[in-house]
Amino acid sequence: MKMKLNITSVMLALGIVSVLTSCLKDTKTPADPSLGTNNVVEFMNSSVPISYTSIYPQYDNGVTLVGDTGGFNVNVNWTGAQYDAPTDITVSIAIDTAALTAFNNDQGTSYILPPTDVFSVPSSIVIKKGTPSTITRFTVTGASDYDYTKSYCLPLTITSSSYGVVSSNYGTAMYTFVLNNKYAGTYTTTGYFFHPSSPRAISGDYRVYTTGVTTNKFPIGDLPAGGNPYYFVASTPDGGGALTGYTAAGNAPASPASGFMTLDNPGNVNYSGAAPNAPGTSPYLSSTYNNSYDATKKIYWLHVGYAGGATGQTGYTRQVYMEMVSDQ
Structure with a gap:
């Protein structure tokens, strides 16, 4: 019986070797x-x-x-x-x-x-x-x-x-x-998501995806996570400067219910729950977060907003300020 077990073991080992070498x-x-x-x-x-x-x-x-x-x-x-x-x-x-x-x-x-x-x-x-x-x-x-x-x-x-x-x-x-394209990759992201009932700081690594030679898909705050992702697509000029061509993506409301912001809380939304943070109070200034790209430092400064049914930024009840620094 012991001899039979040894022979069987040898034959099994040889079979395994044969299979592996034929892979x-x-x-x-x-x-x-x-x-x-x-x-x-x-x-x-x-x-x-x-x-x-x-x-x-x-x-x-x-x-x-x-x-x-x-x-x-x-x-x-x-x-x-x-x-x-x-x-x-x-x-x-x-x-x-x-x-x-x-x-x-x-x-x-x-x-x-x-x-x-x-x-x-x-x-x-x-x-x-x-x-x-x-x-x-x-x-x-x-x-x-x-x-x-x-x-x-x-x-x-x-x-x-x-x-x-x-x-x-x-x-x-x-x-x-x-x-x-050269703008795609992972970015260390910080900022603030001003929301009437759920204000919060933004901190994490978020990806920017290629959608064209000069266009990319960007996250809106921390909303890429989960099954209801919010993004937007925009074009970055070669050499840096202002982003153009905002287009809502994912589940973000289509323009004009979402878009770039150029003013700090133009609709005077109550963000008391975010205190001491407030739109228009340093560091969250539209003059800094001006939807632009610094090509030298590889940093995006983004300020976007949205609200269902809004016809422009005065109606945006969700306002997001993001600094995105390339990890590359």
């Missing part, structure tokens, strides 16, 4: 020459893959736009009996929509191919003789038809190689990406 991504890097893999061309990790169980490796990229252009790296590797490529190797690459469909079905995702004017993919790249790999910068742009609400992916496949064979595990890879 798509059992290590964080593709094949290594020291493992004896000969003359293989493959995509190499440009970051830690999102999943180690998907049918194709997925690399997620946050792309920061400079102007309207950004990019991310795609690494292609040669693995052979010697560490470096013995000759120049031309590797042909193509978009593989069938692979994207298979990946979505496998992972339960809904990635789509971006519009053609958003990305630029070379038809081939070269691993130079005497080097083990090459890094190519793929360009993406914030074109007018880029939809910031969509989940985009570039499904890339190595279609051929002038030397060696294409890897069966790493010959196809998914490169997902999100465009971020």
